[in-house]
Amino acid sequence: MYPEPTLQHDISLRDFNTFGIAARARHYLRITAEGQLAAVLADPALAALPRLVLGGGSNLLLTGDFPGLVLHMANSGREIAGETGHHVLVRAQAGENWHGFVEWTLGQGLGGLENLALIPGTVGAAPIQNIGAYGLETKDVFHSLTAFDPATGTLRTLDGAACRFAYRDSIFKHEAGRGLIIVDVTFALPRAWRPNLRYAELANALAQGGSAEPTARQVADAVIAIRRRKLPDPAVIGNAGSFFKNPVVSAAQCSALLERFPDLVHHRQEDGTEKLAAGWLIDQCGWKGRTLGAAGVYPKQALVLVNHGGATGADVRRLAQAIQADVQARYGVLLEPEPVFV
Numbered sequence: 001m002y003p004e005p006t007l008q009h010d011i012s013l014r015d016f017n018t019f020g021i022a023a024r025a026r027h028y029l030r031i032t033a034e035g036q037l038a039a040v041l042a043d044p045a046l047a048a049l050p051r052l053v054l055g056g057g058s059n060l061l062l063t064g065d066f067p068g069l070v071l072h073m074a075n076s077g078r079e080i081a082g083e084t085g086h087h088v089l090v091r092a093q094a095g096e097n098w099h100g101f102v103e104w105t106l107g108q109g110l111g112g113l114e115n116l117a118l119i120p121g122t123v124g125a126a127p128i129q130n131i132g133a134y135g136l137e138t139k140d141v142f143h144s145l146t147a148f149d150p151a152t153g154t155l156r157t158l159d160g161a162a163c164r165f166a167y168r169d170s171i172f173k174h175e176a177g178r179g180l181i182i183v184d185v186t187f188a189l190p191r192a193w194r195p196n197l198r199y200a201e202l203a204n205a206l207a208q209g210g211s212a213e214p215t216a217r218q219v220a221d222a223v224i225a226i227r228r229r230k231l232p233d234p235a236v237i238g239n240a241g242s243f244f245k246n247p248v249v250s251a252a253q254c255s256a257l258l259e260r261f262p263d264l265v266h267h268r269q270e271d272g273t274e275k276l277a278a279g280w281l282i283d284q285c286g287w288k289g290r291t292l293g294a295a296g297v298y299p300k301q302a303l304v305l306v307n308h309g310g311a312t313g314a315d316v317r318r319l320a321q322a323i324q325a326d327v328q329a330r331y332g333v334l335l336e337p338e339p340v341f342v
Helices: 035-041 098-107 125-129 200-208 216-230 251-260 278-284 313-331
Strands: 008-012 024-031 051-054 066-073 078-083 087-093 142-149 154-159 181-190 238-242 266-268 274-276 295-297 304-307
Touching: 024 035, 066 181, 098 216, 125 181, 200 216, 251 266, 251 274, 274 278, 278 313, 295 313, 304 313
Parallel strands: 024 066, 051 066
Antiparallel strands: 008 024, 078 087, 087 181, 142 154, 142 181, 238 304, 266 274, 295 304
């Protein structure tokens, strides 16, 4: 039997979102075992409520109080789950801290996740956002996941194709998968590990440190150092990491922009499109370091919006909308937010 979770009422969510936004939940349940989901959602009164599945709250902007049921995924556990011909399979429960899981894999002598070190949040959130950094995305090391389907009360297993991964996107952000609740995720880590140094800043940092043939541990340490240098610690200043996606435009649109803005930062994609650097666009519009009320743009990285203390979700949204308007007016490009607005 699974321990029965305790339903709590009128709970502050300030400590459950990395922006530190003061919002409240009408009802709250801390889920520590996947079997609790079926029991909870078998209750017609609870199943009928608006539902918010919460992990680490690091990709979330609370724009007001939540009038329904918050399911806080806090199930824990990690294991080496098996092997294939070229990979070792590792599985973690959805509530596991992401960076802690990356560190655990390195401690097992397994490389493959090191480029994603120090990303805030939980394991269960990684496939939803298809988190990525320094030349690696979740989809590149993903094997499968288990999700609870509230519509049927059963568990489903989804492989990479079923997850429909794209840039900062997956089936879980669309109608077909939005209701699914991820309970565990399995990754396939390569036996014949090689460092992923496609990201120039990471390669340069390792080269400068004298690591001609870096280990996975050295790559992770370099990633951690870069992130700590460029990004604010949510424990110190509220934020949700990169607030906007890097926009992808056609080659023709990029060429037209380059005629007007020769210094435009862009990266050719495999399909011939061009990915623009959202941080550069925001910086060029003069937003780095600026504030609107208690919300502001981080002085060291224009992609990061921060809560200087006491900001509401509405404050952050107003700032984001002002930035979007300026970038679109100057470059004809609409920036899309990464966090989920609730």
